[in-house]
Amino acid sequence: MGYAMASNLLKAGYEVMVWNRSPGKTDGLAAAGAKVAATPGEVACACDITLAMLSDPEACLEVATGPDGVASAISAGKGYVDVSTVDAQTAQVVAAAVRAKGAAFLEAPVSGSKGPAEQGQLIFLTAGDQQLFDAASPLLDVMGKASFFLGEVGAGANMKLVVNMIMGSMMASYAEGLSLAKQCGLRQADLIEVIKLGAIAAPMFALKGPPMTDGKYPPAFPLKHQQKDMRLALALGDATAQQLPLAAAANELYKKARAAGYSDADFSAVMEAVARRD
Amino acid sequence: MGYAMASNLLKAGYEVMVWNRSPGKTDGLAAAGAKVAATPGEVACACDITLAMLSDPEACLEVATGPDGVASAISAGKGYVDVSTVDAQTAQVVAAAVRAKGAAFLEAPVSGSKGPAEQGQLIFLTAGDQQLFDAASPLLDVMGKASFFLGEVGAGANMKLVVNMIMGSMMASYAEGLSLAKQCGLRQADLIEVIKLGAIAAPMFALKGPPMTDGKYPPAFPLKHQQKDMRLALALGDATAQQLPLAAAANELYKKARAAGYSDADFSAVMEAVARRD
């Protein structure tokens, strides 16, 4: 995804310097005009705004706070925008390291995967230093179709959890509806079509319904990650004493699906926890 | 709604005969070319296909099986299409009365309200005699944008229950998400916008979200009706031993909202059962 995002910035005429853990991965970008740095710190030293797209919290911490990392080289007046999806705690650690050098920080997890990244259709859920949001907005507009500034660092991660919590409950409820339809003698395909035309039509229902009725769950968003997000959203609810009875019930179904071996299947495999009759 | 449906049939060039419990209500249709009958039976005697749009099961039973009703006058080769929303049992009673006279029956509850009725954009969830569905389809196509033939009488009512069950769980889950967002310090308006752009975007969320955040629930679909539909869907689940843990959890929230006095508010008032902190 980082490749697609950098490509779009180059196409839009920006000067871009890139770094990747695996050196060969930047060749295409270099051919398209990007400078290639030897370390993350070199990028942070040379550029006004440094963007990072990394796979997990460990990688985020290493790139930001490790030797030759961003925090070792960044300075007052510059900004660091981390578009990786990580938990609020990791984002706060990175923010503290960057701000300690006088630089600004923006957490900016994206909604959307490879396709939207290539088409410049990502959604950025940002939080942190608002001036950096304002400065980075032209870049975000090149890479995405919408950007939100949500408040303090951690708000971006929390917004993703809230959205994914609703998504998880909706999917479990959809599985209940499909299962009940079948038990009542209705065709599941009819239910899918009826829903498409009404007030609860959602892209996810149209996309996932047909494979679910076939018992097929090719992993787009793995069930274990959905269940982890339910767990983390419930932990937010615990911290704030917010009751979440549907999310709690849905979480139990995702756990049941994990016990039945569907951790690595798509999260729509919660269908198996709902529909099984033995 | 019956007025709008009959108007569309007249505009499409069909010969239409109408009857209404309150005689004056047919004046506009008469002016537009409709014949006016004195009883439902007179319609059923004169027309190949008789359509009924009534407000509740009692009215359906009276028009179909009462004195001068449809069943008293209908005969072999004709068809009766009841587009009212009633329970499966009522539909089955009407079906038996009509079929006893050799006529065909189609249960055809609609999805959509006055606006879609006027614009010919209704959705018909039909079940019963498939030959009548085939014969009536040109009429349904004039009045609506889609028609489904779902199987045996009762299937139309059950399909509505399944859809409304999912809708009820989705609304309760949305209320959880909005409440958790607030407790985490996120703006509810941001959550509404983020959802609009993603995989779980549904017209209902976009429509109901803003008034919900203002604590406003002007009744479009009363909460007591949503709770009744949850109860009936759960009863279907009981009859078929289909577990429905999210629907069951959502139903308890709708009951809680009833206890707190929101029976006649919009079903989005389930927000009050979720968000209250005292």
Place this chain on the structure above:
Amino acid sequence: MGYAMASNLLKAGYEVMVWNRSPGKTDGLAAAGAKVAATPGEVACACDITLAMLSDPEACLEVATGPDGVASAISAGKGYVDVSTVDAQTAQVVAAAVRAKGAAFLEAPVSGSKGPAEQGQLIFLTAGDQQLFDAASPLLDVMGKASFFLGEVGAGANMKLVVNMIMGSMMASYAEGLSLAKQCGLRQADLIEVIKLGAIAAPMFALKGPPMTDGKYPPAFPLKHQQKDMRLALALGDATAQQLPLAAAANELYKKARAAGYSDADFSAVMEAVARRD
């Protein structure tokens, strides 16, 4: 159970007249001094207080309101005590028939089975005419260890539902605890013993725990009856807008156990719905 109850009355020195649908079943009681009647009406005509112990609502209605039944022969000043376990509606129909003749009525479902009946250790949950409760109390004291007068007809049936609802949730929760213990590497037998010694010790846990850990569920109270009582208790909650989220969650587990074929097993077979991992 009726035999044991009549025996205890005879032993206590009461004059007893008996009737049974199967004539031979009263032989032992006749030998012990009971008069034998040819019809229920004959008992109601001869005795001040008529007691009935029947198996289901149909039998209750026939004995009370059928030809030669109790209501055909009972008269002002007499009383009818039905100790069968039936729903509130059936009890109300019987009450109306008996009261229409000027007689008094007491619904008195028992808690306890054959053993307690023989030992005079039953518990009577009565409701209806309090004067009849006062008059019948000496008889109830012979047959049982405790009697409650709960109010209007229907209160006895409702009390049983409330108790069975709690029982059903407790059993489901116990199954959760046993399952979690196993998954954590604890011995289920240890959990059973620890519980026996503390604040949540209940006879049911001590009795059912060991067979549950062996996957054995010999039917004492069939699962389908427990699930029916959960459903009826939830219907009471619906009628009164009382939220019951645990009962609702437990009911879904009993439904799941029904789907898996445990309807006729003991209700402790809800264990299978909780513990299964496929």
Place this chain on the structure above:
Amino acid sequence: MGYAMASNLLKAGYEVMVWNRSPGKTDGLAAAGAKVAATPGEVACACDITLAMLSDPEACLEVATGPDGVASAISAGKGYVDVSTVDAQTAQVVAAAVRAKGAAFLEAPVSGSKGPAEQGQLIFLTAGDQQLFDAASPLLDVMGKASFFLGEVGAGANMKLVVNMIMGSMMASYAEGLSLAKQCGLRQADLIEVIKLGAIAAPMFALKGPPMTDGKYPPAFPLKHQQKDMRLALALGDATAQQLPLAAAANELYKKARAAGYSDADFSAVMEAVARRD
């Protein structure tokens, strides 16, 4: 509680050495024959078996691993028995420190409070080194009525969580029953009495029922601690993919009660989350 336990050991004729953070608290024990040490390490150096009763994980870690602590002075052949109630992780840290010195460790959280401690009626849920359990059993028998050896360190803490999880669900279910009884027109006092006589009779129900019906919740086990134990039990269920739908539903009620201000009330105040109708 430590005072009562040491007293019972002295009465039984054991040689006892004691230490307390607040020196004056050991005066009574000294008068009864105990030697008084200046540090925990002095006890561990002088005695074959050292017992600790502390209030929270921080105190446990300090006494075991801090300067002049148990681990600084204990040696091969001796044993350390920690009867405090702490989480599995804390117990494992203490175990590692003690075992590193060649000594044995037993985690032994107690069930029971001050009264049972004075009467020698505690229950010990032990885990760790079985030889130490065997050696310490005569002491445990003096102080308690039952001891369990449950397996690896952590098993004692987990057993307490499983028991408390069932207790929390039972209490929530009891609140549902009491609330439903009231809404149906039954007397809550009658329900309490009926339950006392049957299969689900538990000391907790008899003890807590009457104050609950009066809306009184004097804190014996604070609601926030019950909710914390539900959360930790659910986390165990998450780690093992064990579905726990009733515990999850109960947890949401305890959270609701926290939001309503009952954190420091007794856990029976979950009644307020269930019964409130506004």
